[in-house]
Amino acid sequence: MKAARLLFIDDETGLLDLYEAAFSREGYQVCRAATLEEARRLLAAGDIDLVVLDIRLAEESGLTLLHEIKSRTPALPVVLSTAYARYQDDFSSWLADAYVVKSSDLSELKRTVRACLEPRR
Amino acid sequence: MPLTEGQEPRVRYPGRCRRRGGRRGGAGARSLASAQLVAAVHRITQALERVVDPDTAAWAALVGLTAGQGLGFNRAFILRVHGDRLEGWLGVGPRTREEGAALWHELRENGVNPLSTLERPDPAVVAAEQRRLAPLLEALSCPLDEACSRCHRPLVARRGHPLAPVRRWLALLGSDNLAVIPVVGAGELWGVVLADNFINHRPILPPVLDAASTLVQSLRTAVERFELLRRLSEEERRRITAEHAAAMLETARTLAHDLKNPLAIAGGLASEVAAAVGESGGDVSRQLAAIVDSIRQTETRLAELVANLASRATGTPPQAVDVSAVVERVLASFRPLAARRGIRLEVENRLAGELAAAVPSYLERCLENLVGNAVEAIERAQAAEGCVRLALSADHTTVRVDVVDNGPPLPPAMQTDPFSGGNTTRESGGGLGLASVRRLVDAMEGRVEYDEPVAGWVRFSILLRRWV
Numbered sequence A: 001m002k003a004a005r006l007l008f009i010d011d012e013t014g015l016l017d018l019y020e021a022a023f024s025r026e027g028y029q030v031c032r033a034a035t036l037e038e039a040r041r042l043l044a045a046g047d048i049d050l051v052v053l054d055i056r057l058a059e060e061s062g063l064t065l066l067h068e069i070k071s072r073t074p075a076l077p078v079v080l081s082t083a084y085a086r087y088q089d090d091f092s093s094w095l096a097d098a099y100v101v102k103s104s105d106l107s108e109l110k111r112t113v114r115a116c117l118e119p120r121r
Numbered sequence B: 001m002p003l004t005e006g007q008e009p010r011v012r013y014p015g016r017c018r019r020r021g022g023r024r025g026g027a028g029a030r031s032l033a034s035a036q037l038v039a040a041v042h043r044i045t046q047a048l049e050r051v052v053d054p055d056t057a058a059w060a061a062l063v064g065l066t067a068g069q070g071l072g073f074n075r076a077f078i079l080r081v082h083g084d085r086l087e088g089w090l091g092v093g094p095r096t097r098e099e100g101a102a103l104w105h106e107l108r109e110n111g112v113n114p115l116s117t118l119e120r121p122d123p124a125v126v127a128a129e130q131r132r133l134a135p136l137l138e139a140l141s142c143p144l145d146e147a148c149s150r151c152h153r154p155l156v157a158r159r160g161h162p163l164a165p166v167r168r169w170l171a172l173l174g175s176d177n178l179a180v181i182p183v184v185g186a187g188e189l190w191g192v193v194l195a196d197n198f199i200n201h202r203p204i205l206p207p208v209l210d211a212a213s214t215l216v217q218s219l220r221t222a223v224e225r226f227e228l229l230r231r232l233s234e235e236e237r238r239r240i241t242a243e244h245a246a247a248m249l250e251t252a253r254t255l256a257h258d259l260k261n262p263l264a265i266a267g268g269l270a271s272e273v274a275a276a277v278g279e280s281g282g283d284v285s286r287q288l289a290a291i292v293d294s295i296r297q298t299e300t301r302l303a304e305l306v307a308n309l310a311s312r313a314t315g316t317p318p319q320a321v322d323v324s325a326v327v328e329r330v331l332a333s334f335r336p337l338a339a340r341r342g343i344r345l346e347v348e349n350r351l352a353g354e355l356a357a358a359v360p361s362y363l364e365r366c367l368e369n370l371v372g373n374a375v376e377a378i379e380r381a382q383a384a385e386g387c388v389r390l391a392l393s394a395d396h397t398t399v400r401v402d403v404v405d406n407g408p409p410l411p412p413a414m415q416t417d418p419f420s421g422g423n424t425t426r427e428s429g430g431g432l433g434l435a436s437v438r439r440l441v442d443a444m445e446g447r448v449e450y451d452e453p454v455a456g457w458v459r460f461s462i463l464l465r466r467w468v
Helices: A013-025 A036-045 A062-072 A085-089 A091-095 A107-120 B027-050 B054-066 B097-110 B123-140 B164-173 B206-277 B283-314 B323-340 B360-381 B432-443
Strands: A005-009 A029-033 A050-054 A078-082 A098-101 B075-082 B085-092 B155-157 B178-185 B188-196 B319-321 B344-349 B356-358 B387-394 B398-405 B447-451 B458-465
Touching: A005 A013, A005 A036, A013 A029, A013 A107, A013 B206, A029 A036, A036 A050, A036 A062, A050 A062, A050 A107, A062 A078, A062 A091, A078 A107, A098 A107, B027 B054, B027 B206, B054 B075, B054 B085, B054 B188, B054 B206, B075 B123, B085 B123, B085 B188, B123 B164, B155 B164, B164 B178, B164 B188, B178 B206, B188 B206, B206 B283, B206 B432, B319 B360, B323 B344, B323 B356, B323 B360, B323 B387, B323 B398, B356 B360, B356 B458, B360 B387, B360 B398, B360 B432, B360 B458, B432 B447, B432 B458
Parallel strands: A005 A029, A005 A050, A050 A078, A078 A098, B344 B387
Antiparallel strands: B075 B085, B075 B188, B155 B178, B178 B188, B319 B356, B387 B398, B398 B458, B447 B458
16 A cells, blocks of 8 residues: 655744654654745655644744635644644634644644544554 | 702793782893893713713712702702613602701701712712612602603693602602603613702792703713713723734744744654664664754743733633624614614524624624714715614534624725724724724624625624634
């Protein structure tokens, strides 16, 4: 079975390094983007199975990209990842398939990614 | 404190004197008396414009009515409408002839001119007077029946008056001539002032009744001004609170972002290294586990700190709110104003018992702002058949309140983001009303929208999370 291709979008390259290390070890293909422009380019190329998106990016809100993804490819699962739990109350964030608060413990993020990919398998 | 001396009336009017010239010497004296009445009303209404709270205003009006150099009544009382009752509020003057004689004597002995303390009464004197009159004010209170609430003209009542509450007041006060002066605001009865001359039996002449009515309407205007100022200052306080809350939330977000990210990276990478090394790593494994554990504890403490900060900032959390009830409350408060300005207020309610996640006082404030803006816009445009319609609807996630009106559209400069603040359609004002709506709706975790659904109509919408 082809490994699922995950796109991590975060302006912290340290976190991208961590995601890459942790999720590659889990058997996923990992793509990474530190800017929305880079993310849009990777998404346009297609073949992404799931997006893990940080809300608070340096240039603009990740919620902007969430709206774009859900209007163009509603079936593509998006997991919002943020340091600040109360973003979950934001109307715009309700479009996401799941919501995870950033932590050094990646087990919740791993569980969420598995659960979001499950229906597609 | 009685304020009328038991002396001959100082006010006489043309046509009322029984003999030519009157007792005080004819037209010169009459014009002097009229001029004195006008001067008294002028002085008292000016004082009412300067006083700083409703109780002082009411006191000033009563002193003006009863002072010898004012309108000269022996005593006067104010009753205010509270729900479906007229409640005694304040009074000035004696209860009996004996009390009157004693109090007037005291005034003369001490050389007191009551009008000199109109704007700054001695609180101890006011309190003592109200304690003395409290039982009488309580007895004068009565249910507000329909006939009474329709009574909008001042009158001098005598025994056998057709209205039952008036007959009761005459009996309670032992009065044979009682000035009953309704206080009317926005077409509705706001209160009643009662005044009589039960000691010196001076007749209550039409000009005195008119002067009393003028003075009493000034009191109502003063009280309405206080209420408006109170609401404005309350709105300002809420605005500052909302801005403070927004700043605290931003601090919480920044704190979370700037500290949690590095912690997550350090702890996560340490976990990865620990997993790679495995348990066979000996001391290194144990040290890595200790690092990971320490970082996770720090993350937990930071999360608690941020949550605490955020909950303090947002204050009242949203609760289940019956939006229909809030809308009804707001519309009820605007109906008199809208009726006076010939503007229709309509509700289109398609909610079937759905509740919204909201803070009742915030939602009320937002709707007051939007409906108030709509009424004002229609009036400013002098639109014929002005209409403000509130439409309530819900879907499976959202409860929506639309405030739609047929006033003029927003100017193009405001249409992009009317809620940003700093823009206004008013001749004065900073456009903070709509910005305040957005802040309050943000605090309820909802959102606001503006559009023009059909030509000639503008729509402001509040969208709130449906309470499940």
